[in-house]
Amino acid sequence: MTESVQPSLLSGFDLSTPLPGIPNMASELPVARVVIDSAVPHLDRPFDYLVPTELDAMAQPGVRVKVRFGGQELAGFLTERLEHSEPGLKLQPLRSVISPEIVLSAPVLAVARAVAERYAGGVWDVLRSAVPARMARMETQKATDSDGALEKGSVEAVDDVPLARPAPVPEDALLAEYHGGADYARLLRNGESPRAVLSAVPNRPGDWPALLLQAAEQALASGRGVLIVVPDARDLARLTSTLDERLGPEAYARLTAEDGATPRYRNFLRVARGQSQLVVGTRNAAFAPVKDLGLVIIWDDADNSHAEPRAPYHHAREVLLLRCGIENAGMLLVAPGRSAEAQRLVRSGWAHELGADRSLLRANAPRVIAASDEFEAERDPLLHAARLPAAAWREAKAALAHGPVLVQVARTGFMPALRCERCRTPARCTTCNGPLALGDARGAPACGWCGLVAHDWNCVECGFMRLRASSIGADRTAEELGRAFPNIKVVAATGAKPLHTVPDTPALVVATPGAEPVAANGYAAVLLLDGDRMLSREGLRTGEEVLNRWMGAAHLARGRDATAERPGGGTVVVAGDPTEPMRALVRFDAAAYAQTELDERRDLGLPPAVRLAMVRGPAAAADKFMDALDLGGEVRRHGPVLEGEGEHRWLLFFSYAEGPAVTAALRAMRATFSAAKEPIVAIRIDPDGIL
């Protein structure tokens, strides 16, 4: 706030012989350790400053500060107050404390550091995700100000609520339906921190939001905080509507970028001030400064919305894993399917599997039909155009008498790579050599790897300028289906045009994976049309991804048996050639499939049975970087692979045990190269979709 700098202070002070007191500086703990806002790798460490007397009171660990660094003024977080610094340093004074609000708690800083270590990235990059942008007005605003509804839950309102209410033992009936679920609930209530993985049985009362809430309530009953992370706005809306109904909107704080900077910071402040013990949100909420954290829950960790698209590309599941280690909290991974990573946690004994009886699953899961060999589809031009097998058409037709029908189609990103219309040479990106695909609704071809839009593409082989566009997106499928089902309402929901819910009336709902709207009483039928297309994509994890997307959609279907609200029961039709993922869907057993996949990866030495790092950069720099790395003999190196314009890509495979040493070595080497002004190499840890 107050500008503290006086000319005489700018020269700095030598604190090697500390005290007795420096004029105008705090007499107790005069040194402030600060994490500065710098993207430069070799500056990714704390720096010490002196605290001027007038900033003494506000300069608490966790506040935002401004400091002079080199020539410039930088933002930073004050992390510690110390009696003295390293000998021989000339300390500058702190320029200002931006606000007295403690926005970076000690545990969250520790988590951010662990995340930066794990991903060989900068602490500041992690903090950028962890602490939302400051909105100054939110810090001073009173509960009586303006828009009333939004202001509930501010300091005054919460202080009025008596905290010591007789706490009833929370419900755990839904959790107890799983083997070990009742024990898991009891441990949480008793203040312990159990860890579990659970594949949800569909069509139970309240569905997964009710299940997550029950788990949360166990930990809340022990007086501890709870954090729930979901992939996207749709799932958050579903969860918060359950929380609103059962606990009321004051009982939790929601943290998501989608709300906009101001509400997000308002809710963040409630959490930071300890006014909210239950936090729900999307991936960055994994860093929410929940006090006395007892349990972290992640819903659908296989959804790649959980992966941060900016450096250091951390995944919410991994953030939470590190976090529950640091804060000694329990963890619960709940999903409609099973990621190989979650299965690994079960297999290694780190987490318990809370399994369900086959009978419970059979009674609640939809009927699954594999429509594998379909000659009829070829004969009927309407069905062929909509690439609808006859069995799917029949099921949909019957189901439409009872309710809405979901049609899952592949995202355009899943389409086979585009080719030259004349010579059929695959179209590749001119900069990174990645496959081109139709990126947006207007059909501009874009690179599937780097996203670069190829405006003036021409074939490298024959020079032809037109691409073969075989892609059919959700919108076109919707049109085709409209013709195949006259008089039925058709709606399309894609990532670009999201739709969270649909009414419980007959309609065809065409959606891409992850964007499926929720039907109030479930879908009468779910058609999974593009399995072959999705499975044809190159990639180590394609089968697992496709199965998890199918399971996600299948969870939106009614149970097989008809009920009063759900006449006709629910059916899932999966079209395509018989494959392992399809068989796993028919058995409704994603865990077994994930285990098979994991075993196979272990035999092959591939992720996630092992960890992976990628180093990419200008050929000479990348090679030099790899050459300078000193890694243990157990680390497998693979490369260089030529990529794009004179770029080399290297891969490193290493065990989880070696992980910390490898990422530390990569981080240290990057700092060395950065200081030596070597060309920048990109480092990605456990990247998805490159194998």
Added chain:
DNA sequence: AGCACGCCGACT
């Protein structure tokens, strides 16, 4: 990205 410091050449 700025800014100090340093080693060397040109000029008072």
Added chain:
DNA sequence: GTCGGCGTGCTC
């Protein structure tokens, strides 16, 4: 002897 060229490396 002193001023200032910009090249190298550090920044609390």
